[in-house]
Amino acid sequence: MVENSWKSQFPFLMQKKNGQPLIYFDNACMTPCPIPVLEAMEKYNKEFFSCGGRSNTHFGRDVDDKVEETRELVAKFIGAGASQEIIFTKNATEGINLVARGLNLHAGERVLVSDREHNSNLIVWQVLQKERGIELMILPSKSDETFDLAGLEAELQKGIKLVSVVYSSNLDGYTLPVEEIVKLARKYDAFVMLDGAQAVPHHAVNVKKLGVDFLAFSGHKMTAPSGIGVLYGRLAHLENLSSLLCGGHSVKDSRYNGFELEDIPARFEAGLQNYGGIIGLGEAIKFIKQVGFDFIAKQEFELNYFITRELKQIGGINFVGVDDPKSRGGIVNFYHEKMDSNQLTIFLDESANILTRSGRHCVHSWYNSRGVKDSIRISSYFYNTIDEAEKLISALKKILGLV
């Protein structure tokens, strides 16, 4: 096990409660910001706080420079062809909604999603089913909870306009075979959109190599602040995409009887932007690059392997999703036969200062289809250590000893 000192870079993680250090295992929900991110945002707020894109002051130009610098950083980080292909959004949900509503799908056109989609990549399609009469296909997983490529091809043969799937699942950390999915979709002329919220923070993503059409992700799962996200779209597709929001900064000119849209990406970024958040995202990317995806993957796998192995020795535990820790990134999701998941989470918090997540993790549809009430999710990131995992297992054993 490679120990690390990254935790000390996160003031939030250095807190104590009742003399116990904070152990944070809810990284699939959101991650705290490290010092460089916090300092960059503080610098913006203290030193060059200004309106971007419209202010002819040196502060305004500083903001514009930083925003465009971050746009280029993001583009390089995910292997996009040009920085115009990067649209800043509030989060992955907004990015997915932008594409879903902006593609102008018509009645009868078919959209395919997997059966493990976060509500952010399910509800909008159900709404469009009602509003526009599109057809929504839910592709079931195979019996081992992995993605069914043969099933996808069968559906593509029937005609699919867009395949919109999660890249790595927040349910169990399983990464879908996206390369094969994109190849198949290309074969049948379907667009592909990936919900990359759980993928981009954990492993290297290259949209150009993948050949994906759209990719949405959030900053708050990759050590950036909440309220900032990214939508990547191929330039050719963005030209034909309608905006989700219109207003200031999204037009070059307006008259009482019309308007002229701004160039891409400005036309999709109406209103004043979250400049502090964008600057924070830029710093977060630099920070993650410094940590390195090799280290992140190694750390997450070792933690996942250890936690899974230890949990298997405790009776009454059922795992959610795929079985092999190698396929689960940093996520271990389970429920206990006798202890309520919500109660277990509260006990871990109150007795050991260990933060986990309980519930249905915004994948209610999966839980309802399997008749599982809820579960407790442990999600690690590069700053978690084996020592923390040992404390987690020890606390779990103590709590589960109550039943």
Added chain:
Amino acid sequence: MICLAAFIVFAILGIFSATHRRLAKQAFWCVLRRVTFKPCQASIGEILKGKIVGWLLRRKSRWAGWVHRYFEVFSWIFVIITLVSTFYTVKGAYFYIRYGTCNPEHPEQCLISTQAALEKGVINPYYCNDK
């Protein structure tokens, strides 16, 4: 059942504090779900239980198991105590407003009796003086 007791306590505290009003609202929804035989979700009841058992797990783990197992029984006892004490508090408040003392039969035993009530001596609130 702890949510019922929590609702009563937080509803009273909520008169003076917005924070407790929010807790009272949570407790109310939990009570509502309980009376309609639906399980409470991550409710105030679970949070209170988590705080109590979590505290015991840190200090006296043997007791934690016991409290965890019989939490519903303790909750009922607490609810009854809360209801009884609330009844006597309301009754005392009524007597104080009506007679200037929370204990009309023995005003000297009530710490907040008015001077007039103490001078008047023993008052029987149940005595009817109509002739």
